[in-house]
Amino acid sequence: MALRQILFLLRPHGSRISRSVTVFKCFSTTKTDYNETETDFSGDKTDSSSHGSGSENKSLLENLSVLGVDVQMAQRRQPGVFRKIQTNEQGLIDFLEQKGASLDIIASIISRFPRAITRSEEHLEERWRLWRSIFNSDAEVVKILNRSPESFFRSSDNGNLEKNIHYLSSLGIKPKDLHRLLTMAPRIFSNSLALNRTMVELLENVCMSLGGTDSEKFARTVISRNVYILIRSTKRVRSNIEFLLSALELSDEEALKLLQSHGAKILDLSHENMKTNFRNLQLKLKSLGCSQVQARELILNYAPILFVSSDTLNQKLDCLIEGGIDIRRIIEKPKVLDYSVTTLKQRLQDLHQLGYNFKVNGISVLDLSSKRFKCKMEKLRELGV
DNA sequence: GTTACCGGGTTCTGCCATGTAG
DNA sequence: CTACATGGCAGAACCCGGTAAC
Numbered sequence: 001m002a003l004r005q006i007l008f009l010l011r012p013h014g015s016r017i018s019r020s021v022t023v024f025k026c027f028s029t030t031k032t033d034y035n036e037t038e039t040d041f042s043g044d045k046t047d048s049s050s051h052g053s054g055s056e057n058k059s060l061l062e063n064l065s066v067l068g069v070d071v072q073m074a075q076r077r078q079p080g081v082f083r084k085i086q087t088n089e090q091g092l093i094d095f096l097e098q099k100g101a102s103l104d105i106i107a108s109i110i111s112r113f114p115r116a117i118t119r120s121e122e123h124l125e126e127r128w129r130l131w132r133s134i135f136n137s138d139a140e141v142v143k144i145l146n147r148s149p150e151s152f153f154r155s156s157d158n159g160n161l162e163k164n165i166h167y168l169s170s171l172g173i174k175p176k177d178l179h180r181l182l183t184m185a186p187r188i189f190s191n192s193l194a195l196n197r198t199m200v201e202l203l204e205n206v207c208m209s210l211g212g213t214d215s216e217k218f219a220r221t222v223i224s225r226n227v228y229i230l231i232r233s234t235k236r237v238r239s240n241i242e243f244l245l246s247a248l249e250l251s252d253e254e255a256l257k258l259l260q261s262h263g264a265k266i267l268d269l270s271h272e273n274m275k276t277n278f279r280n281l282q283l284k285l286k287s288l289g290c291s292q293v294q295a296r297e298l299i300l301n302y303a304p305i306l307f308v309s310s311d312t313l314n315q316k317l318d319c320l321i322e323g324g325i326d327i328r329r330i331i332e333k334p335k336v337l338d339y340s341v342t343t344l345k346q347r348l349q350d351l352h353q354l355g356y357n358f359k360v361n362g363i364s365v366l367d368l369s370s371k372r373f374k375c376k377m378e379k380l381r382e383l384g385v
Numbered sequence: 386g387t388t389a390c391c392g393g394g395t396t397c398t399g400c401c402a403t404g405t406a407g
Numbered sequence: 408c409t410a411c412a413t414g415g416c417a418g419a420a421c422c423c424g425g426t427a428a429c
Contacts, residue, residue, distance in 0.1 A: 077399090077400085078410085078411095079410090080409070080410045080411075081410085083409090083410090084410090112398095112399080113399095115410095115411080115412095118411095147396085147397090147398080148397080148398060148399090150398080150399070150400095151398090154411095154412070154413075155412065155413075156411085156412075157412080180393095180394095183396085184394095184395085184396060184397075185396090185397070186397095187397090187398090190412095190413080191413080191414080192412090192413070192414085195413085195414070225392085228396095228397070231397080231415095232415085232416095233414075233415055233416080235415085236415085236416090261391085261392090262391090262392090269419075270416080270417065270418075270419080273417090273418080273419070277419095304420090307419065307420070308419080308420070309418095309419060309420095312419095312420080333389095335390095335391095338420075338421060338422075339420090339421065339422075340420075340421060340422090343421080343422090362388095364388070364389070365388095367389095368423095369422065369423045369424060370422080370423085371423080371424085372423085372424080376387095
């Protein structure tokens with residue numbers, strides 16, 4: 001197959017970003033003269049440590065300090081912001097307050113991403129409008145901002161944001177999934193359009209090289225199965241796909257199926273991690289008397305098993321086997337490994353007390369939500385076994 | 386009515402490195 | 408030279424329930 005070659009061709013070839021000329025004004029607004037109204041050279045209470053130049057805007061520091069911003073942290077993170085003559089902190093504060101953010105939240109946002117105070121009123125309005133085109137309320141936006149200020153403020157390119165929204169929509173990603181993307185991985189929308197496009201093209205090329213017919217649908221499916229894909233590097237995703245294909249010796253058909261289902265979940269694992277976990281799984285199964293073919297089978301049945309760290313996985317397998325379960329049952333139904341060691345142990349204990357026979361009844365009883373498990377237990381008790 | 390299959394929910398930011406515009 | 412914009416990285420589960428299949 002020519003996959004390797006195609007993947008190679010997709011390496012970030014100079015990854016030139018065709019930056020569009022955006023006409024949005026990104027300069028400080030005129031309403032912040034109050035920076036200059038206060039001239040305080042006396043009180044040095046609001047520390048001015050470690051920055052030899054002493055050219056920071058003192059009144060800015062005070063204003064932020066009063067608001068509750070962790071000024072030290074902010075300065076450490078983006079010192080340049082504090083040497084600017086003009087900033088729009090009051091505009092930002094008013095803006096966010098009007099959107100329903102508390103002062104605590106605003107202070108925390110500025111502490112973590114000080115550059116936010118350099119964004120103009122017009123810029124903020126427009127960016128908010130674009131985010132709101134995906135979210136249902138201001139409150140939702142505030143929640144994400146509080147969680148990840150950087151995702152919202154890192155880029156000043158609203159045009160790029162708009163293009164991203166159009167691009168992802170044009171792939172057939174539905175509003176509901178756009179909502180999921182922006183909620184769970186907001187950084188996607190601050191990526192350059194070119195970067196997102198490169199990832200989508202990588203996925204589409206994988207699909208085509210595997211003989212798939214609808215590569216756009218393939219990309220859409222993978223992204224919707226794993227919303228974090230687009231904030232990963234193509235290098236990582238590509239090496240993970242290459243690894244899965246070769247390590248599991250997948251046929252084209254198997255690969256297409258796997259990647260569009262549970263396989264998508266593990267594509268954003270750190271590559272080293274994937275390899276380590278894979279190796280550990282192989283070794284562990286070998287020590288339990290299983291062949292490599294069986295390891296393959298297990299992964300094909302439930303790829304996210306590679307997400308589980310070696311230590312945890314070994315513990316889970318050990319406790320199931322000590323509980324009298326045949327490894328072959330686990331290979332058939334690896335999803336039981338989804339549950340925590342604690343839960344598994346508890347359930348094994350409960351079932352043993354009733355003399356439950358896994359050989360006769362299988363192990364799917366372990367793979368139930370706690371509600372369903374409770375019901376099941378009650379019925380078993382009524383029946384006397 | 387049970388079991389099997391499947392997909393979804395939560396959450397994944399905060400830092401550093403690099404290239405570039407001014 | 409500096410600040411900004413952007414790419415990339417580490418870290419690594421557990422659980423729920425709708426509904427199709429029997």
